Amino acid sequence: MLVKQEFSAAAPYDAQALSTALTSIPLVEERIAAIKAFAYERASAGDAVPGYKLVEKRARRHWTDEALVIKWAQDRAIEPFEKPELKSPAQLEKGLKKPEKADLAACTVSISSGTALVPEADARPAVSKQFTVNDFEAIGGPQVAPKQLTAENLFA
Numbered sequence: 779m780l781v782k783q784e785f786s787a788a789a790p791y792d793a794q795a796l797s798t799a800l801t802s803i804p805l806v807e808e809r810i811a812a813i814k815a816f817a818y819e820r821a822s823a824g825d826a827v828p829g830y831k832l833v834e835k836r837a838r839r840h841w842t843d844e845a846l847v848i849k850w851a852q853d854r855a856i857e858p859f860e861k862p863e864l865k866s867p868a869q870l871e872k873g874l875k876k877p878e879k880a881d882l883a884a885c886t887v888s889i890s891s892g893t894a895l896v897p898e899a900d901a902r903p904a905v906s907k908q909f910t911v912n913d914f915e916a917i918g919g920p921q922v923a924p925k926q927l928t929a930e931n932l933f934a
Contacts, residue, residue, distance in 0.1 A: 818895045824908035830895050833902035837888035839867040847885050854878075 821827050841847050844864055851858035851870065858865055867886045871879050893905055 814895070818893075821895050822893065822907045824906070827895070829898055831898055831900070831904035832893045832907060833896055833900060834890035834905055835892050835894050837890045839886040839888050841867065842885055842887050847882070850882065850885070 817827050821832050848858050
């Protein structure tokens, strides 16, 4: 609101003030990007950022078994390739009827491309980036978490 009032048509035009404001935009954008990056880094490390949470980014569907999809499409005389690569789930579904889409859904999985830091009011569920005992099961690590993870005991 303040910026709108500062540069509204009702206010007298000050070319120098506008030029100064335009010149400072890259610096302000750089500062904003640095603040966002630092907040994301802290949240990713498991630190709480009051009023914000980590959420999964929009998931994109990928084929779970490309050979099965190719056979499925060829059996129905559908061209499954887009130039040299397999069409995406959304591309292949275009024009299909609901039952065919349901058949094909078994061949897809939605994978998020990462996390994003958003206001707590966002409807998506929060994601925790804190290490838990379960995180070590995949690598056959300890079933009991150490009291405090440090460089010395992380791989012990």
